[in-house]
């Protein structure tokens with residue numbers, strides 16, 4: 314798998330700004346998305362150090378768990394997924410996890426932490442060498458994946474003589490945003506990176522991003538002032554709605570699919586795209602180059618479509 318340089322396309326969008334979209338959804342493995350970009354780095358470590366099974370965490374709709382279980386199946390590695398029963402309704406992602414033979418254990422969300430610990434302990438006691446991937450591909454490896462993505466964006470700007478004034482994207486567990494902001498801090502670029510929260514409220518949501526930035530910068534021994542980090546971290550929680558899976562982005566999803574042939578979903582990218590348009594209007598932002606990072610989640614588009622059809 315090679316994620317290098319996912320395409321950036323211009324959208325001929327009728328609006329006061331010029332819009333571009335970077336197609337992380339086209340990463341050529343398991344329907345792509347930011348979880349595929351992160352997993353590629355996690356599995357470099359797994360392959361290099363010869364771990365022989367993987368433990369991770371996520372809900373039945375998790376793109377992360379789909380990609381990780383696909384990577385495991387490809388290698389013949391057992392994949393153990395601990396999943397919260399509060400979000401266990403079947404989805405296209407959970408269908409695929411089953412197809413890949415992932416061993417899914419469903420527990421109440423407050424038991425997840427202890428269950429993961431006991432799985433790791435038991436596997437080690439059996440003589441296995443398990444690798445734990447935090448939910449959503451959290452941690453410095455996930456952040457690193459989006460520093461790489463940020464550098465691809467810079468390269469594209471250089472080649473095309475275009476500067477993006479804003480980058481918008483769906484922000485969840487935070488390392489996509491943390492990676493982009495670390496990329497910006499490392500390069501001292503002037504622009505705004507706006508994470509549209511898809512579930513978490515502030516102050517926690519934003520703090521998780523800030524913590525990930527500190528953790529990553531410490532790992533590369535780069536000293537950046539707290540003021541810089543705080544001022545660069547824009548985490549907008551105005552569009553959270555009902556949390557994961559809110560359907561209010563419907564019109565935007567229909568519009569972008571019809572006019573550009575690009576699928577968005579109602580949990581992440583549709584919500585973020587809608588939030589972006591609203592943010593630009595609300596803040597009277599005009600005549601800027603805007604990049605939307607399409608973070609993937611295509612199987613969730615089909616969940617959206619199925620739900621739309623059955624609730625009509």
Ligand SMILES: *Cc1c(COP(=O)(O)O)cnc(C)c1O
Nearest residue numbers: 485486487488489581608609610
């Ligand atoms: C996980 C996910 C996000 C959020 O990424 P984080 O790094 O967790 O903030 C955004 N979009 C899609 C499609 C995702 O699957």
